Amino acid sequence: MADSKIVVPTDATIAAAAQALAAGKLIGVPTETVYGLAADATNQLAVMRIFQAKGRPANNPLIAHFANADQARRWINVDDDATITWQWNLATTFWPGPLTVVAPLRGSVAPAVTAGAETLAVRVPNHPVMQSLLESFALPIAAPSANRSNYVSPTQANHVATAFGDSIEMVLDGGPCDFGVESTIIRLTPTVPQLLRPGGISTEQLVSVFGDIELIRHQAPASPSANTDSAGVEPASLAPLPSPGLMRKHYSPQTRLIKASEFDLGKMNPAKVARLYFTPQPQSDRPIAFGWIRVLSPTGDLNEVARHLFAAIREADQLPCELIVIDECSNAGIGRAIMDRVHRAAT
Numbered sequence: 001m002a003d004s005k006i007v008v009p010t011d012a013t014i015a016a017a018a019q020a021l022a023a024g025k026l027i028g029v030p031t032e033t034v035y036g037l038a039a040d041a042t043n044q045l046a047v048m049r050i051f052q053a054k055g056r057p058a059n060n061p062l063i064a065h066f067a068n069a070d071q072a073r074r075w076i077n078v079d080d081d082a083t084i085t086w087q088w089n090l091a092t093t094f095w096p097g098p099l100t101v102v103a104p105l106r107g108s109v110a111p112a113v114t115a116g117a118e119t120l121a122v123r124v125p126n127h128p129v130m131q132s133l134l135e136s137f138a139l140p141i142a143a144p145s146a147n148r149s150n151y152v153s154p155t156q157a158n159h160v161a162t163a164f165g166d167s168i169e170m171v172l173d174g175g176p177c178d179f180g181v182e183s184t185i186i187r188l189t190p191t192v193p194q195l196l197r198p199g200g201i202s203t204e205q206l207v208s209v210f211g212d213i214e215l216i217r218h219q220a221p222a223s224p225s226a227n228t229d230s231a232g233v234e235p236a237s238l239a240p241l242p243s244p245g246l247m248r249k250h251y252s253p254q255t256r257l258i259k260a261s262e263f264d265l266g267k268m269n270p271a272k273v274a275r276l277y278f279t280p281q282p283q284s285d286r287p288i289a290f291g292w293i294r295v296l297s298p299t300g301d302l303n304e305v306a307r308h309l310f311a312a313i314r315e316a317d318q319l320p321c322e323l324i325v326i327d328e329c330s331n332a333g334i335g336r337a338i339m340d341r342v343h344r345a346a347t
């Protein structure tokens with residue numbers, strides 16, 4: 001039933017998707033990072049439907065997606081400060097690709113997109129289906145990850161259909177996402193770009209291009225319900241968050257999840273534990289008979305770990321297990337984004 005919303009992308013279905021957007025409807029879209037819940041970024045009512053469907057706090061802004069950097073540039077102002085112009089020119093070398101750029105707003109997107117802030121997050125995704133849709137639609141497409149607020153992000157069309165079958169017109173099936181973790185977000189500043197969220201573009205790649213970047217530390221919300229609650233849409237009167245993407249609790253499965261370094265079997269029944277390994281473990285290193293085991297990469301490739309991470313957590317969350325125990329890795333390359341998501345899921 002929900003799966004009947006999953007559509008094979010063709011010229012005709014992509015045109016139908018563009019029409020649905022123009023009519024103010026929501027659709028599920030594939031990108032190279034995760035699936036998005038998309039609406040016309042210039043249509044306030046349509047954008048508000050995204051917040052409602054996700055249960056997303058109204059003070060948490062959305063990313064606007066564009067077909068190319070020239071189109072994105074029309075909606076932001078990167079011209080008044082030479083350093084920002086320079087940073088913009090370097091940032092666009094990562095496009096199309098998993099980088100989101102926060103810059104001063106200029107165009108008139110629907111106010112809900114920016115949650116009242118004076119900046120806009122823009123991104124040019126690298127997925128052929130999303131590219132065709134953006135070209136055919138011509139206006140910016142607002143799209144957060146297509147998960148309910150604070151749940152694990154979707155990396156397959158069926159994840160979107162299951163969560164939003166009732167609220168979306170369709171989900172374009174672009175296959176499993178290549179990266180599996182969301183885009184890296186940077187904010188352009190008159191000094192150095194700030195890293196707001198680690199993601200598909202590594203910190204090392206950013207440093208090699210910008211020379212320097214500022215790492216922003218995670219901030220815990222003031223109270224557990226202050227700005228991350230999945231209970232419902234927060235009043236719009238709340239001040240825009242400096243960087244809502246840095247909120248600590250996020251990506252959480254229903255089942256408790258902990259890092260392997262914190263795991264102690266104690267009195268637990270191992271049959272009730274789901275164990276997610278990043279790399280294969282020799283039998284001799286596996287004295288505990290876990291109820292369910294999944295190896296995210298047979299070759300220990302962290303890109304593959306990232307690609308399978310969210311789907312594996314979702315799968316484990318469906319099991320009748322009481323605990324999910326997950327590996328850890330270094331912060332090098334894509335490892336930083338993986339560990340960021342693991343820390344948040346474990347909070």
Ligand code: TXA
Pocket residue numbers: 031033034035036037060061062063098100102114117119120121123125143144145146181182183184185196242243244245246
């Ligand atoms: O890979 C991605 O970025 C995916 C795909 C669908 O493009 N999108 C995504 O959107 O991850 P979302 O909404 O799940 O995460 C976007 C993050 C949020 O944490 C939001 O707070 C932050 O970007 N954000 C959006 N606009 C911002 C702004 N103007 N300033 C600071 N942070 C912003």
Ligand code: MG
Pocket residue numbers: 144145153
């Ligand atoms: Mg998200």
